[in-house]
Amino acid sequence: MTMTNMTQTVLLVIASALSATTAVAEDVEKTIDASAKGNVSISNIAGSIEVTGWSRNEVKVIADLGRGVDELIVERDGDEVIIKVKAPKHNARSISSDLTIHVPENSSLEVVGVSADIEIDNVFGELRLHTVSGDMESEIFGADAEVETVSGDIELRGDSRDMRAEATSVSGDVEVDSLAGSIEAVSVSGDVAVMNGSFDYAEANTVSGDIDFRSELRRGGKLEIETINGSVDVVFKNAVSARFNIETFNGSIRNCFGPKAVRTSRYAPGKELNFTEGDGDSRVTIETLNGSISLCRD
Numbered sequence: 001m002t003m004t005n006m007t008q009t010v011l012l013v014i015a016s017a018l019s020a021t022t023a024v025a026e027d028v029e030k031t032i033d034a035s036a037k038g039n040v041s042i043s044n045i046a047g048s049i050e051v052t053g054w055s056r057n058e059v060k061v062i063a064d065l066g067r068g069v070d071e072l073i074v075e076r077d078g079d080e081v082i083i084k085v086k087a088p089k090h091n092a093r094s095i096s097s098d099l100t101i102h103v104p105e106n107s108s109l110e111v112v113g114v115s116a117d118i119e120i121d122n123v124f125g126e127l128r129l130h131t132v133s134g135d136m137e138s139e140i141f142g143a144d145a146e147v148e149t150v151s152g153d154i155e156l157r158g159d160s161r162d163m164r165a166e167a168t169s170v171s172g173d174v175e176v177d178s179l180a181g182s183i184e185a186v187s188v189s190g191d192v193a194v195m196n197g198s199f200d201y202a203e204a205n206t207v208s209g210d211i212d213f214r215s216e217l218r219r220g221g222k223l224e225i226e227t228i229n230g231s232v233d234v235v236f237k238n239a240v241s242a243r244f245n246i247e248t249f250n251g252s253i254r255n256c257f258g259p260k261a262v263r264t265s266r267y268a269p270g271k272e273l274n275f276t277e278g279d280g281d282s283r284v285t286i287e288t289l290n291g292s293i294s295l296c297r298d
Helices: 002-024 089-094
Strands: 026-034 041-053 058-064 071-077 080-086 097-104 108-121 127-132 136-138 144-153 156-157 162-171 176-179 180-189 192-208 212-228 234-235 242-250 254-256 269-275 282-290 295-296
Touching: 026 071, 026 242, 058 071, 058 080, 080 097, 127 136, 136 144, 156 162, 162 176, 176 180, 212 242, 234 282, 242 295, 254 269, 282 295
Parallel strands: 041 080, 041 097, 041 108, 108 127, 108 136, 127 144, 136 156, 144 162, 156 176, 162 180, 176 192, 180 192, 192 212, 212 234, 212 282, 234 295, 242 282, 254 295
Antiparallel strands: 026 058, 058 097, 071 080, 242 269
16 A cells, blocks of 8 residues: 555544544434323433423434434333433443433333433423432422432422322432422432422431421321421421320420420430320321431421
């Protein structure tokens, strides 16, 4: 091969590589017909996932794919649309892609990420959101929701319609606002806040973090709060009729509307408070190992 031919070959290889790199770097856009009340399954290893509901019976995906992605899969199987960023197994975690997705507003969603932030707006169906490392932010409109992250914060906003929600973070804060019906809010290491809600059942747990509950407990309802190392602040919206069992091993108990706490033992720092308010048809249990408890009502 002559020097000229060799040079031309090298230039062609470089040009081809640059072209492929540029193609990968460009946004990819795909649109597919979808059921008005179908399921949309989304998988993205790393990056971000933003999903917005709209009035069209179609799914539109705009993807900024990371370099090295094999392909973006967008396909329909009956009433389900599947969206998946397919990456080679040997370096999948080093690839980051950003997805912006429009779905029919009454869709149900199942979203899975490994290292990805997830944001959901204006989607009215059931939500199942899971990521290993990333923050979660979602609106909820009266449909059941299951939200989990290993490392990241969770923020859920409702419209006060009854539903069942579970929000769990291993390392991160959990905040839910304006939900109703049933809520389980759990963090191993982080604060938990349940605000402006109305519940038949509410559970708030954390191993290391504070718990703030400022919501209504309905008649016949149940509230369970437990933290190992953190304070608890409860403010009931409206009147509350319940039996109360409150205990802290190391901390104070402040009660704005009932009797005062007493020592559990002459020889230990623990305090407890057991009393009935109103007809006592609901049940409130609050426990902390190391932290103070405050109990009030609006």
